[in-house]
Amino acid sequence: MNVLLIFPRFNPNSFWSLKAACDIYGARCPAPPLGLITLAALLPPEWNVRLVDRNAEELEPADLDKADLVMTGGMLPQRWDALQVIELCQARGKTVVVGGPDATSSPEVYAGADFLVLGEAEGIIDEFVQAWRSGKRRGRFAAQKFKVDVSKSPIPRFDLITSKRYLYVGVQFSRGCPFNCEFCDIIELFGRVPRAKTNEQMLAELQALFDIGYRGHVDFVDDNLIGNKKALKLFLPALAKWQAERGYPFMFSTEASINLADDAQLLEMLGKANFFAIFVGIESPDTKTLIAAQKKQNTRRSLAESVHKIYAAGMMVLGGFIVGFDTEEGDVAPSMIDCIEATGIPVCMVGLLTALPGTQLTRRLEKEGRLLPFDNLTSGDQCTAGLNFVPARSRKAILEDYRRILTAVYRPAAYFGRVQRMGLQLRSPDLPSEPGTPPAPRISKRDLVALLKVMMRMTFVRWELGPLFWRTFVGTARRNPAALQAVVTQMVLYLHLGAFARIVVREIDRQIDALERQPDSERLPKAA
Ligand code: SF4
Numbered sequence: 001m002n003v004l005l006i007f008p009r010f011n012p013n014s015f016w017s018l019k020a021a022c023d024i025y026g027a028r029c030p031a032p033p034l035g036l037i038t039l040a041a042l043l044p045p046e047w048n049v050r051l052v053d054r055n056a057e058e059l060e061p062a063d064l065d066k067a068d069l070v071m072t073g074g075m076l077p078q079r080w081d082a083l084q085v086i087e088l089c090q091a092r093g094k095t096v097v098v099g100g101p102d103a104t105s106s107p108e109v110y111a112g113a114d115f116l117v118l119g120e121a122e123g124i125i126d127e128f129v130q131a132w133r134s135g136k137r138r139g140r141f142a143a144q145k146f147k148v149d150v151s152k153s154p155i156p157r158f159d160l161i162t163s164k165r166y167l168y169v170g171v172q173f174s175r176g177c178p179f180n181c182e183f184c185d186i187i188e189l190f191g192r193v194p195r196a197k198t199n200e201q202m203l204a205e206l207q208a209l210f211d212i213g214y215r216g217h218v219d220f221v222d223d224n225l226i227g228n229k230k231a232l233k234l235f236l237p238a239l240a241k242w243q244a245e246r247g248y249p250f251m252f253s254t255e256a257s258i259n260l261a262d263d264a265q266l267l268e269m270l271g272k273a274n275f276f277a278i279f280v281g282i283e284s285p286d287t288k289t290l291i292a293a294q295k296k297q298n299t300r301r302s303l304a305e306s307v308h309k310i311y312a313a314g315m316m317v318l319g320g321f322i323v324g325f326d327t328e329e330g331d332v333a334p335s336m337i338d339c340i341e342a343t344g345i346p347v348c349m350v351g352l353l354t355a356l357p358g359t360q361l362t363r364r365l366e367k368e369g370r371l372l373p374f375d376n377l378t379s380g381d382q383c384t385a386g387l388n389f390v391p392a393r394s395r396k397a398i399l400e401d402y403r404r405i406l407t408a409v410y411r412p413a414a415y416f417g418r419v420q421r422m423g424l425q426l427r428s429p430d431l432p433s434e435p436g437t438p439p440a441p442r443i444s445k446r447d448l449v450a451l452l453k454v455m456m457r458m459t460f461v462r463w464e465l466g467p468l469f470w471r472t473f474v475g476t477a478r479r480n481p482a483a484l485q486a487v488v489t490q491m492v493l494y495l496h497l498g499a500f501a502r503i504v505v506r507e508i509d510r511q512i513d514a515l516e517r518q519p520d521s522e523r524l525p526k527a528a
Contacts, residue, residue, distance in 0.1 A: 004067035005040060005160075007033040007053040008074045008081035013503065014381040015349055018167065020495030024450045024457070025167055029055040032161040034170040034221055035100055035121075039071065041154035042125045051160040054081060064092045069132070073100030076356065077381055079109065086113050095137055097128065101189055105357040106374075107140070119143030120175070120190075122153050146191030150175055151198050155208050168217035168253070171205050173197055173235065177224040179257060181281075182294045182364070183322070185356040186223040194227035199238045206242065210249055216444060220254035226266065227257075236269035243274050253277035259297050261306035267313035276486060278310060281320040285339035289327045294360075304342040311344075311425035316486045319345040322382075323402045324353035326392035333404040340409050344421040346490045347497065350405055352386025352398070365389045383504045396515045403508045410501035412494075416468040419490045423476040426483040447485065454492050462495065 010017060010029075018030050033053060040049045050067075052059050064070070070089045074082055079102050089096045090112075098110045099117040107116055114137060117128050123143030131139055156171070163169055174196040177186055197205075209218065226232060243250065252275045260266060260278065270278075282303055283295055290298045307317050321336060340348050355362040355371060365371045370390040391398055408414060458469035469491055476487045 001044075001047040002066055002068045003040075003043060003047050003049045004063055004070045005033075005036045005049060005051045006059060006070060006072040006085050007036055007051070007055065008072060008078040008085055009054040010074075010077050010081075011381065012055075013500065014077065015351075015383055015497070015500060016381070018493065018496050020499070021492050022167060024453050024492050024495070025446060026164070026449070027167045028057075028165045029053070030167045031170050031219065032056075032163070032166050033074070034156060034172060035073075036071070037156040037158065037160050038153065039099070039121045039125065040157040040160055042121055044129060049157065049160065053161075053165075054085075056162075056165045059085075059088070061092070064089060064094055067094055069097065070094050071097045071099070073098045073103050073110075075100070076102045076105070078102065079106075082110070083112075086110070101185075102357075104189060105185060114138050116140040116142075119145060120148040122150070123148040146176065146193065146195075148175075148195070150195045151201060153197065153201070155201075155205050158209050158212050158214070163212065163214045168219050169209060169214060170219045170221040171202070171209070172221050173202055173225060174222050174228050174231065177227045177257075179224070179227075179297055180294045180360075181283075182292075183353065183356065183359055183361045185359050188358045190223070194224070194231075196228045196231035196235075199235050202235060203238060203242050206239075206250065210246065215249045216251065216446065218250040218252050220252060223255055225254040225256050226260050226263075229263070229266065233266065233269065236266075236273050240269070240272040240274075248274050250274065251276045253279070255279040255281075257297050258282065258301070258303070258306050261301075261309040264309075264313075267310065267315075271314045275315055277316045277318060279318045279320065280307070280310075282307075282339070282343070282345075283320060283322045284325060284328075284332075285335050286325075286327070286332070289325045292327045293325060303339060304344075307343040307345060308425055311422060312427050314427045316422060316426060316490065317343070317345050318347040319343065319349070321348055321350040321405075322353050323350065323405065324387050324391055324398050328393060328398075328401075330393075331397075331401060333401040333408070336401075336405050337408045340405075341414070341418070344418045344425070346415055346418040346422060347493055348409055349383075350402070350409065351382030352402060353391075354382045354386035355389050383500075384507045396512055399508050399512050399515075403505055403512070406501050406505055406508075410498050412465055412468055412498065415494055415498065416465075416472050416491070419487055419494075420472045420475055422490070423472070423483040423487040424480055426480065426486055450492065451488055454488065454495075457495065458491070465494070465498075 013019065016030065022029060036051060043049060052063055072082055072085045086096050095114045097115040097117055098113040099121060103110045103116060104118045107118055110116060115128060117124055120143050124141045127141050174194045175190040176192060176194040178192055178194060256278050258280050282298065284290055285303060287299050310317050323332060355365050362371060372388045374388060459466045472487060472491065476484050
């Protein structure tokens with residue numbers, strides 16, 4: 001039995017495609033498909049499994065010819081390619097199974113596939129295998145929602161990936177988030193009671209990654225790593241010990257809610273385990289908006305002070321911001337730009353509010369008759385394809401605000417200024433070391449090559465960035481050398497993000513222009 005796992009393509013030029021960073025680090029795309037390699041580990045051991053990641057390699061006809069069964073699926077931005085994969089397979093007479101988050105949220109889109117396996121794979125894959133073995137060649141299976149015991153989830157098949165093709169590798173500790181943000185699809189897919197793996201299980205996963213020779217950046221893909229603080233606080237000391245015993249082979253990033261800043265013990269534990277970057281959903285500086293979006297954890301605090309506490313614990317912050325909420329009054333650009341500058345977050349994912357399938361926001365907008373078709377969303381991201389509903393204030397005003405924010409925060413001087421300020425605030429965490437272990441490796445060969453490449457590129461190719469780059473580099477080296485690696489990483493990211501922001505601004509200009517040229521009768525209706 002030969003199974004071919006195919007990971008569909010993302011749009012190669014989106015915020016998270018990190019193109020220039022991939023070039024600098026010699027990677028083909030950001031990360032391998034954790035979901036598919038976990039699925040591979042759940043299949044019967046006697047089945048031969050091969051993986052083709054379309055973001056990193058071509059799918060050859062011969063790959064399909066050898067397969068008895070194809071399994072595919074991914075997220076909403078991969079939908080366009082997942083549908084192509086299904087067509088390609090069926091044209092060659094192959095049976096296709098589709099699963100993953102997008103199929104789970106919008107199964108009707110994938111009705112053409114032979115099998116739909118919906119929900120968390122651990123809860124349903126055995127039923128599919130049984131059906132396949134009994135000769136069924138079509139069917140639909142759905143896991144019971146939020147019931148999978150992740151402590152029984154197997155070690156992902158890291159042996160199926162070629163790690164040097166990627167910037168980082170993902171692992172997962174928990175699923176679900178206790179919060180209730182209106183626009184969030186995570187709580188619809190994984191529930192609001194976070195389910196965590198055991199310490200032994202998680203360390204066995206990391207050991208498997210270590211054993212295939214991987215070193216460097218590992219991302220905990222949890223949507224909110226601190227969702228189950230109790231389990232996390234039990235795990236982090238074990239992780240710190242594991243890291244120290246091996247000379248810190250990995251540096252970690254993750255996503256967490258901003259209340260992380262309120263827990264000094266947790267911050268210290270993360271630092272000791274060698275976490276270096278946290279993505280935080282900040283969304284809006286406006287309290288009324290945060291309350292309406294049910295993001296109350298972000299209220300009753302200074303967002304800037306909270307972010308600075310995370311810097312002080314040695315971790316850089318990447319922030320998510322959203323424009324287009326119903327509660328926005330007038331011009332939101334100045335307050336959002338001020339908020340971004342005050343937090344000093346260099347990498348800001350500023351997106352347009354998007355009603356994702358299956359969310360509370362989508363259900364509300366549908367009830368209010370304001371939902372528009374999802375079409376654009378299936379290949380783009382929330383930077384250019386959001387606002388898929390009739391907004392409360394003028395669409396043109398929202399797009400103009402959005403354009404202003406992007407232009408301001410991705411101006412080279414503004415971005416590098418934030419990098420420098422962040423660099424000065426980052427404290428190097430005191431990594432504990434076990435007797436007899438080597439000191440923590442600070443810079444790998446890959447990092448060193450990347451550093452030389454970025455120096456050359458900033459000096460001779462993007463020479464207009466050269467003075468900013470060198471000022472930030474030398475300033476950090478003098479005043480806080482421990483932050484140099486983080487600072488260089490952020491400057492590398494600018495090579496992609498600066499260029500991407502300009503593409504988005506051009507697209508937003510085009511959308512504004514189209515709105516202006518539309519006759520009044522064709523304009524989208526305003527919300528009541
Ligand atoms: S904190 Fe993040 S993961 Fe949790 S509900 Fe809100 S948006 Fe979703």
